Amino acid sequence: MNFNDAIPKPAAGSGSGIANFDTAQAAPEFLPVPPGIYAARVLNGEYTATKAGADAYRMRFEVTEGEQTGKTLVRTWTFGPKAIGYTKRDLSAFGLATSTQLLSPFPEPGRDIFVRLVVALQRGDDGIERNDIKRIDVVQVKDSPATAFLLPKKGEGGGQ
């Protein structure tokens, strides 16, 4: 066999470019969801920073039922002296009780966390409307059958 002349894969070509512009559908304008109660699941949670540079933890939710299915909502918690107690209370409901957990991937792979969100609509000083999540209730935590194949974490007892 010839090991020197691999055939390059054809470029994407026809699937992209200006040729598709005429027939393409315009994307909808971004709109916040109407205020109400939504069933959602946790997309991810991550340690991040606010615009001012302070530590923060951000969680993204995806609406799973109703007209707004697929829309994403975001809630950010901060760690200032006044906020930290509330942050700890809210995040503990997700099993996030230590700083190590806040720095680890969330939710754990193969785990789905379903929640109920109470969402409000607020208008900022700039006149732009934004959603604000007022309340989060964890409804169900569902593990994929694939989690049976997860390796035990280092430090956990037992083996395979």
Add this chain to the structure above:
Amino acid sequence: MTADPFTVGAFVCGPPHSPRALVRHGGLLVAYADGLIDDPREAYLSHFAFGPDLEDHHAASRGSVAGFAGPCWCRWLVLDIDRPDPAVALADARRLVVFVHQRYPDLEGDVPVYFSGNKGYHVLLELAHLPPPSAGFHHTAKALAEAVAAGAGVGIDPSVYDLAHIIRLPNTRHPKTGLHKRRLDSDALFRLDAEGIREHARYPAGDGIPTARQVPEELALDWGEAERHAGRTAEVWAERRAERGEVPDLRAPKFFLDLLRFGVGEGERHATLFRAAAWLTEQGAPPPLVLALLTEPGRDVGLTPKDVERQIGCGIDHARRHRAEVGVPRPPAPTPPATAGKPVDTHRSPEPPSMWNDPEAFYSLMTGRGWKWPAVLLWLNAPPTAGFFAVPADHRKRAADHLTRLPACERSEGGPV
């Protein structure tokens, strides 16, 4: 080294950018293939299986497998055919399977072929001769796969042989089409048309993965040849690196220039952007400059902003790690030219120290070399230790202030190169 302890795989439940979890590789793959995992979400598993050292890396990297460089192994080598036209993809998959049957007659009827659920096919070549795990296993695997595909006259995606690459698991749903990754037996592959195969993939099934009944002798020979080829390639690269030594490159490599000029095809975009970022960093470019130079070309080839940022970041980290491992010092600070009035080499000649006292002259010099205003400014604002030259901080600041105040009409705007 035997494959026994090489059972660790990286599993992704959800979109490909979701966190990686470590699993029993073979067990999970077979469970999905047998239809035992009842989960509608998309899911992926690393192409290669790893030893226990991946667990340490995963724990130390806060749940990431990126940057792992230990030995790996796999039982089924995936040859990924991906085409915009489903009929062309099917024709290529058939051609590849026919060639594999001809090349390895013992595997006839036992070559698993999967429809990916969108516009491609995964042809699995079982490494029935059980080659031992090694640090260069994935390079050998790539050499073998490319040689087999070239023999069939078919192009395959070379990126699936990256160490941390993940492959969609059987019977999982493709998020774009809602179709499943389904196995096709030989009969279905040659009897059904592209539309029939899409219909076939509407539902998952537990049809397992066939295994080779005999070990093809030719496969072991081809693997040996692929190993030698991959070794030779590695030696050539090592020689080139040794020849280059600590001297920065005089000319940019072809892949880098091609990326800027023509872009790069699907399947090589991530790797090329990574290499370009690593190469620039090796030349001493500070991270902001690397970002400024490569972000637009990365976006132009169709990568998402997040992917672009990630590939550039990983390339920079890789080059820095490599620099730290081999103990290569930073390029030395330039010395003033011996004689004034000498023609300026626009690539490498050092600037006279007086240049830094004259921001306008400095800017003219940089624009003369093709640098644009934003890139020059970014470079000046980069951390002082990361620069090409040991430029005093106050001089950099003065030049940056000058550029910031420069009227828009005098700026050389646009792409950085």
